[in-house]
Amino acid sequence: MIAYLLKSGLLLAVFYAVYKLLLENERMFRFNRAYLLGSIVFSLLIPLQLFSIAPLFPAKIKTIQLDEIMIVTNESILNEVSYYEILFFFLATVYVLIAAILLIRFILNVSSFFLKMKKNSVAFVEDQKFVLMKETILPHSFWNAIFISKEDFANGRIPSELIAHEKAHLQQKHTLDILFAEVLQILFWFNPLFVLFEKAIKLNHEFLADEAVNKQFGEIKNYQNLLLDFASNQHTVALASNINYSITKKRLLMMTKKESIAKEIGKVFIVEAICSLLLFAFNAEAASQPNANLRGQNGNPINYVSANTKEPQFPGGIEKFYMFVGQNFKMPEEFSKQKIEGKLFIEFMVEKDGSLSEFNVVKDLGYGAADEAIRVLKLSPKWIPATENGKPVRVLYSLPITLKSDK
Incomplete structure (x- = not known):
């Protein structure tokens, strides 16, 4: 799990850096929307390694590296291990607690919009749903409705440009993007990159809505002045698309920024190259060091795992195998007397019939430790x-075993 989180976090950081450096200041808003959402999905799925890509220069020999097994006899070491378990339980409890609080807040925020729809009067103008709020608010949109002040609506004090802006949010389904980002923030609340991605997504939504307004009315200067007039009202609504979101110099300048087709095509090509490189880097088959001996001790050819190989399975799963080794391993008396600790490596072959053979000591600690490990492996049921x-x-297979005796 930690490895997955580190890999996904690294991917998110790379994608966000690429966006800030190459895409944020370009008028390629639809591509940017797809890029931001795709980057998140890519970063969450690729580390799962649901498929693999054969390397360009594959090694002829590869082994399966098992996780380390720790065998201890010192009670203080066992207590130390239990402290880690307590810490893990504490961190897991904190994670669940914070995620639960964020989930409750999210549900309340979403529910508030539907409650507003029920408690306030609703009007339809040109098939567009308006929720007429009793309080004075800035126009904002959520799901399929625009929320506006009932008094301002009745008196015609809401500029058509602002209504068109909110319609653009609804027509382009921006609410779905925000809900998606919010759910991920609940699951990965400890990763601030999801907050940065949501801010980038929301700002790009504003670019898209501004573009729709300017295409419809063609009065960029008047629209900019209109936005500045409303910028002083800092009231925003969670999860909603707000007319006053990030009224910055960057957003106003984006309306008059000239497009460069050649430049945009070049940046798209660079982004695609980066994505392809990351895809290959995180899904290429892991190749181990080559071994000149292509046959086992008995002269039989050795098969090594590839993308088309279904790995052997210990009865009950690999965790049961670790338990089997730990329960059957008896610390050699001489090893305990020497008060040694260290790691030994044993290689073994899983045969075509599931039996284990060709035990090889890659690294030994002496005093009968490797012999004991091989004895236990020989007791294994067929895989x-x-x-x-x-x-x-x-x-x-390669199996590392850490041994810690009394000191």
Whole structure:
């Protein structure tokens, strides 16, 4: 899980940096919208490694590296391990608590809009739904409705440009983007990059809505002045598209910025190249160091995992295998007397029939530790063998075991 979060966080950081450096100041708003949303999806899915890409220069030999097993006899070490478990439980509790609070706040915010629709009168103008609020508010939109002041609506004090701005938000389904970003902030509240992405998404929404207004009315200068007149009202509504969101010099300048087709095509090409590179980097088959010995100890050919190989399975899953080793391993008496701690590495082969063979000590700690590890592995029940294209194959495993004895 930690590795997944680190990888997804790294991808998010790279994509956000690319957006800030290359895309934010360009009038390619629809591409930017797709890029921001796609970057988030890409960053969350790619680290899962749902598929793999064969490397350009694949190594001929690869082994499956198992997770480390720790075997201890010192009670203080066991207590130390339990402290980590307590810390993990504490952090998990904090995560769930904060996520629950954010989820409740999110549900209340969403519910508030539908409550407003029920409690206030609704009007339809040219098939557009307006919720007429009793209090004085700035026009804002959510889902399929525009929320405006009933008094201002009745007196015709709301400029047509502002209504067109909110209609653009609704027609382009900007609410869905915001809800998507909000849900991810609940799940990944500890990652500030999701906050930055939501801000970028909202600002790009404003660029899109401004563009729609200026295409409809063609009075950019008048629209800019209108926005500045409303900028002093700082009241905003959570989850809604607000007319006064980020009224900055950048947004006003974006309306008059000239487009450069060649420049935009070049930046799109660069972005696609970066995405392809990241896709390859995070999904290329991991290749281990090559080994000149292509046959096992008995002369049989060795098969190594590839994209088409279904890995062997210990009965009950790999966690059961770790438990099996830990429960059967007996610390050698001489090893305990020497009060040694360290890590040994054992390689073993899972045969086509699921049995284990060809045990090889890659790194030993001495005093019978490796012999004990091999003894335990020989006790293992048969695995479900690996298959490649439907046929059973032999696969090599590497198992690290950390031993800590009394001191």
